[in-house]
Amino acid sequence: MTERRKLVVVGNGMAGARFVEELVARGGRDAWDVTLFGDEPYGNYNRILLSSVLAGTHQPTDIFLNPLRWYTDNGVTLRAGLRVRGIDRRARVVHAGNGVMERYDALVLATGSVPFVPPLERLRLDDGAFREGAFVFRTLDDTEAMMRYAGRSKKAVIIGGGLLGLEAARGLLAMGLEVHVVHLMKHLMEVQLDPAAGRMLERLLKGMGMHVHLARATCGVIGEERVQGLLFADGLTLDSDMLVIAAGIRPNVQLAVDAGIEVERGIVVGDDLATSDANVFALGECAQHRGVTYGLVAPLWEQARVLAERLAGRAPDATYVGSRVSTKLKVAGVDLAVMGDREATAPDDEEVTYSEPARGVYKKLVVRGGKLAGAILLGDASSAPALLQAFDRDRPLSDDRSELLFPQSAHGSQTSAADQPDDAQICNCNGVSKGAIVAAVRGGCRSLKTLCDRTRAGTGCGSCKRDVGAILEAVAGDAASEDPSVHYYVPGVPLAKPELVRAIRERGLKSVSAVFRDLADGKEDPASKPGLASLLKTIWRADYEDERDARFINDRVHANIQRDATFSVVPRIYGGVTSPAQLRKIADVAERHGARMVKITGGQRIDLLGIPKERLPQVWRELGMPSGHAYSKAFRTCKTCVGTDFCRYGVGDSTGLGIAIEKRYQGLEAPAKLKLATAGCPRNCSEATTKDVGAVAIEGGRWEIYVGGGAGSRVRKGDLLCVVGSHEEVLRMMGRFMQHYRENARYGERTYDFVERFGIEKLRRLLVDDEEGIAARLDVDVQAAVDAYVDPWTEADAPKTAEQFTDAIDARGAQAAE
Amino acid sequence: MTRDFDLGPVDRIPPGEGRTFDLGSVRVAVFRTRSGSVHATQADCPHRAGPLADGLVGDGCVVCPLHGYKYDLATGDPLGHACGPIAVHVVSITSDGRVMLSLD
Ligand code: SRM
Ligand SMILES: Cc1cc2nc3c(=O)[nH]c(=O)nc-3n(C[C@H](O)[C@H](O)[C@H](O)COP(=O)(O)OP(=O)(O)OC[C@H]3O[C@@H](n4cnc5c(N)ncnc54)[C@H](O)[C@@H]3O)c2cc1C
Ligand code: SF4
Ligand code: FES
Numbered sequence: 001m002t003e004r005r006k007l008v009v010v011g012n013g014m015a016g017a018r019f020v021e022e023l024v025a026r027g028g029r030d031a032w033d034v035t036l037f038g039d040e041p042y043g044n045y046n047r048i049l050l051s052s053v054l055a056g057t058h059q060p061t062d063i064f065l066n067p068l069r070w071y072t073d074n075g076v077t078l079r080a081g082l083r084v085r086g087i088d089r090r091a092r093v094v095h096a097g098n099g100v101m102e103r104y105d106a107l108v109l110a111t112g113s114v115p116f117v118p119p120l121e122r123l124r125l126d127d128g129a130f131r132e133g134a135f136v137f138r139t140l141d142d143t144e145a146m147m148r149y150a151g152r153s154k155k156a157v158i159i160g161g162g163l164l165g166l167e168a169a170r171g172l173l174a175m176g177l178e179v180h181v182v183h184l185m186k187h188l189m190e191v192q193l194d195p196a197a198g199r200m201l202e203r204l205l206k207g208m209g210m211h212v213h214l215a216r217a218t219c220g221v222i223g224e225e226r227v228q229g230l231l232f233a234d235g236l237t238l239d240s241d242m243l244v245i246a247a248g249i250r251p252n253v254q255l256a257v258d259a260g261i262e263v264e265r266g267i268v269v270g271d272d273l274a275t276s277d278a279n280v281f282a283l284g285e286c287a288q289h290r291g292v293t294y295g296l297v298a299p300l301w302e303q304a305r306v307l308a309e310r311l312a313g314r315a316p317d318a319t320y321v322g323s324r325v326s327t328k329l330k331v332a333g334v335d336l337a338v339m340g341d342r343e344a345t346a347p348d349d350e351e352v353t354y355s356e357p358a359r360g361v362y363k364k365l366v367v368r369g370g371k372l373a374g375a376i377l378l379g380d381a382s383s384a385p386a387l388l389q390a391f392d393r394d395r396p397l398s399d400d401r402s403e404l405l406f407p408q409s410a411h412g413s414q415t416s417a418a419d420q421p422d423d424a425q426i427c428n429c430n431g432v433s434k435g436a437i438v439a440a441v442r443g444g445c446r447s448l449k450t451l452c453d454r455t456r457a458g459t460g461c462g463s464c465k466r467d468v469g470a471i472l473e474a475v476a477g478d479a480a481s482e483d484p485s486v487h488y489y490v491p492g493v494p495l496a497k498p499e500l501v502r503a504i505r506e507r508g509l510k511s512v513s514a515v516f517r518d519l520a521d522g523k524e525d526p527a528s529k530p531g532l533a534s535l536l537k538t539i540w541r542a543d544y545e546d547e548r549d550a551r552f553i554n555d556r557v558h559a560n561i562q563r564d565a566t567f568s569v570v571p572r573i574y575g576g577v578t579s580p581a582q583l584r585k586i587a588d589v590a591e592r593h594g595a596r597m598v599k600i601t602g603g604q605r606i607d608l609l610g611i612p613k614e615r616l617p618q619v620w621r622e623l624g625m626p627s628g629h630a631y632s633k634a635f636r637t638c639k640t641c642v643g644t645d646f647c648r649y650g651v652g653d654s655t656g657l658g659i660a661i662e663k664r665y666q667g668l669e670a671p672a673k674l675k676l677a678t679a680g681c682p683r684n685c686s687e688a689t690t691k692d693v694g695a696v697a698i699e700g701g702r703w704e705i706y707v708g709g710g711a712g713s714r715v716r717k718g719d720l721l722c723v724v725g726s727h728e729e730v731l732r733m734m735g736r737f738m739q740h741y742r743e744n745a746r747y748g749e750r751t752y753d754f755v756e757r758f759g760i761e762k763l764r765r766l767l768v769d770d771e772e773g774i775a776a777r778l779d780v781d782v783q784a785a786v787d788a789y790v791d792p793w794t795e796a797d798a799p800k801t802a803e804q805f806t807d808a809i810d811a812r813g814a815q816a817a818e
Numbered sequence: 819m820t821r822d823f824d825l826g827p828v829d830r831i832p833p834g835e836g837r838t839f840d841l842g843s844v845r846v847a848v849f850r851t852r853s854g855s856v857h858a859t860q861a862d863c864p865h866r867a868g869p870l871a872d873g874l875v876g877d878g879c880v881v882c883p884l885h886g887y888k889y890d891l892a893t894g895d896p897l898g899h900a901c902g903p904i905a906v907h908v909v910s911i912t913s914d915g916r917v918m919l920s921l922d
Binding site: 061564803 | 821822823824825826829831832833834835837838839840841842846853859867868869872873874875876879880881883884885886887888899900901907913916922
């Protein structure tokens with residue numbers, strides 16, 4: 001066997017880590033000993049999702065791609081937190097901090113980019129560091145630092161109205177800051193957008209509450225200790241608590257420059273991805289290929305594949321010939337797809353545009369010689385897949401251009417991912433074709449998660465996950481549901497819900513610890529505890545052995561934990577109807593206990609925020625109102641409108657009905673929260689059609705009952721379950737539906753997913769037509785659950801566990817004598 | 819120099835839960851697992867200062883209630899993320915059921 005040679009990679013970012021993965025997948029470890037240096041002290045993570053971390057939709061833990069174990073399992077030496085400081089090309093050695101050096105036979109530079117920081121007066125302190133309150137947006141550390149600081153800031157300015165700047169702006173806006181974007185150019189995102197699209201985007205962003213300042217040159221920072229504002233070239237100023245610089249990126253080439261490798265804008269590489277030194281390669285944002293440097297991930301996936309093919313010896317002649325840049329993005333929550341040229345450049349080029357300012361939709365095609373030379377699609381992603389394909393494959397376009405812009409209109413037809421050809425690209429972040437996904441399903445991937453992990457589809461921005469799911473379903477059919485792990489009710493007990501329920505009943509398991517003991521080899525998975533507790537309570541009701549440690553903190557102390565470990569208190573206000581006396585009482589309690597904020601919630605009641613744990617019992621006692629369950633997976637609220645009592649259009653007593661519903665079902669535990677509403681007429685002021693369960697009064701004294709609606713992280717209009725003729729029937733049908741949902745939904749599955757999974761026709765047959773004869777049993781069981789209800793706030797005077805409401809046990813005198 | 823603390827009867831911590839103890843100079847979280855062992859860690863999560871004692875406990879770990887970061891109770895090592903590790907302290911139960919903690 002020949003001696004393995006040494007391969008050193010500098011940069012454990014998107015390109016470096018992906019290259020190593022591709023190399024390992026091609027058996028490259030047989031030929032190479034691989035050492036990977038990464039300046040950042042982590043395994044590698046998905047940099048794209050930093051925007052989502054900032055926007056609060058992802059936790060930092062969600063964005064890691066390979067755990068540290070992956071490196072050891074695959075024999076790759078990761079030197080995380082070590083910066084390579086120099087390359088000695090004669091000796092073929094790289095030098096890192098702390099005297100660490102590593103010899104190489106081949107070296108790969110994947111050092112990415114560094115943020116471009118324009119020269120602003122007073123930005124830096126004497127030691128070169130930024131003044132407090134100024135940030136760039138590139139790494140996880142940057143993101144976390146920015147989030148910490150934003151927590152204590154009110155107003156932020158972002159310099160740069162490109163993709164990165166707008167992502168930063170959206171994140172900070174979501175954190176509740178007043179956000180100003182200052183951009184040097186005359187329209188936003190001028191690299192990707194034409195002026196019209198830029199203006200449309202600007203309108204959308206302003207509609208979200210962002211402030212946009214165009215054609216503004218910033219010249220300096222105001223503030224002594226920390227940033228307090230910006231000074232512009234025209235003499236105007238803007239005060240601000242923090243500053244984010246997102247003014248572009250520059251390839252990170254210093255290492256290559258110092259080593260005497262040829263560098264122009266980026267490190268110059270040929271089609272073999274080798275630099276001017278044949279033993280040194282470069283890829284990713286630091287590389288310049290055929291005069292182009294890239295700033296998006298898709299091209300670097302291709303580069304990583306080509307270089308891995310070459311170095312693993314699979315295809316030593318593989319070449320990279322450049323990428324046609326097309327991309328699907330979400331900019332501040334707005335869908336955007338761009339490809340190729342953004343404007344006509346040749347006299348015969350044809351521009352087709354469609355603009356609908358009211359909806360924020362703008363579409364533009366640049367057609368050259370009957371083929372797509374470029375496109376901008378803002379605010380409507382539906383036509384993007386077909387156009388991206390036409391662009392990538394350089395296919396001739398249909399003569400009917402409107403068909404291209406409006407795939408759902410009469411002539412066009414919307415293709416589902418499952419109907420597309422095998423070479424269709426499904427995941428545009430990671431460049432995964434439908435064929436690759438199909439092959440992985442055939443190769444045994446049966447769950448969306450394993451499929452995504454295996455193919456990497458859906459692991460970028462995540463917008464194609466639905467398509468991947470559709471392909472999985474189409475290919476695996478019933479087999480998809482035969483894979484049990486997808487259907488475990490909770491991750492820590494390997495049983496689907498029906499089997500789990502059966503086992504619990506048969507063995508008489510009444511507590512969470514008993515379930516772990518009997519069904520999970522005694523392994524107590526903490527994340528599975530609340531789900532099991534909820535299920536056991538539904539099955540055994542009063543006989544359930546309530547172990548408090550199985551509950552999430554909110555359900556141990558009946559309040560919602562806040563970021564500073566205080567709690568919020570939301571008393572129940574039936575149907576949102578209150579009285580002066582009740583308001584006065586709430587006001588007094590809020591004042592006495594120093595509630596940090598008193599807020600009218602979106603659920604038609606009042607939230608007292610910032611209450612320390614140990615004050616909760618006293619606050620409840622003084623309020624003398626029942627818990628609003630604003631913290632638990634249970635029946636929350638029933639919003640109402642003013643209905644027949646006051647409203648000139650009302651045709652049904654929505655207020656009275658809503659109060660009755662809430663009195664009956666308050667606190668009913670469920671797999672996920674239940675939010676209800678009643679509306680007095682189809683104007684639907686209480687939004688009953690987008691609630692888990694809603695009732696809308698219609699002429700003739702009747703009520704429509706909608707189920708499976710929601711307007712939270714997903715917006716879905718509820719399906720009409722039935723129309724009934726009285727309040728009693730509304731109460732009964734709602735209870736029947738909720739009981740069925742309690743018994744059949746997965747833990748955490750909201751009704752909007754449950755109803756879709758089950759199908760409304762089937763629900764109607766079961767619950768309305770009573771085809772299987774279960775309706776009466778459901779009615780009895782939900783009644784029993786209603787009867788078993790106890791207001792948890794009565795624990796104020798009867799705590800269930802030791803020190804239940806103690807913030808910290810005082811042990812200041814506890815030091816034992818010597 | 820180690821300092822020893824008598825934190826009182828173990829019944830102050832319900833099985834499977836944790837409680838924060840204020841020792842004056844420092845606060846620690848003490849956990850009592852369902853199998854009867856006790857563990858002590860720093861009180862605040864290194865991520866964003868979530869109260870670890872309020873977390874769910876099981877399989878030898880605690881899950882911070884704020885953002886779900888998981889830590890090994892015996893070693894303090896982060897599990898599945900890069901935050902921490904958290905400090906762990908020596909703690910035991912005496913024959914008469916009192917929790918004894920030592921701080922370095
Ligand atoms: C207080 C309130 C906002 C407000 O100031 O108005 C609120 C506050 C929270 N919402 Fe909400 N939601 C509030 C109305 C809503 C509404 C509107 C409504 O109820 O009519 C929605 C959309 C309707 C829906 O749920 O379908 C809503 C959709 C969400 C979601 C997304 C749920 C989903 O599955 O789509 C979450 C996240 C979750 O549950 O995982 C959430 C989670 C939260 C949490 C509990 C986050 C958390 O875990 O800490 C917030 C608690 C803050 C606190 O400590 O008090 N909140 N939240 C509203 C309380 C209503 C109430 O009186 O009970
Ligand atoms: C917030 C944000 C959002 C984005 N959104 C999108 C998007 O939606 N779509 C899209 O296509 N692209 C997006 N991008 C761009 C995309 O992330 C980059 O194109 C991609 O990360 C480039 O990969 P890379 O490996 O070349 O560089 P990087 O991912 O930056 O990796 C380079 C790594 O090398 C390390 N390094 C540098 N020098 C040294 C040294 N001397 N020694 C050791 N290590 C070193 C760095 O610490 C870094 O970890 C986004 C970028 C950001 C910052
Ligand atoms: S839903 Fe109908 S009854 Fe209720 S407030 Fe609106 S218009 Fe009036
Ligand atoms: S504070 Fe503990 S996970 Fe965030």
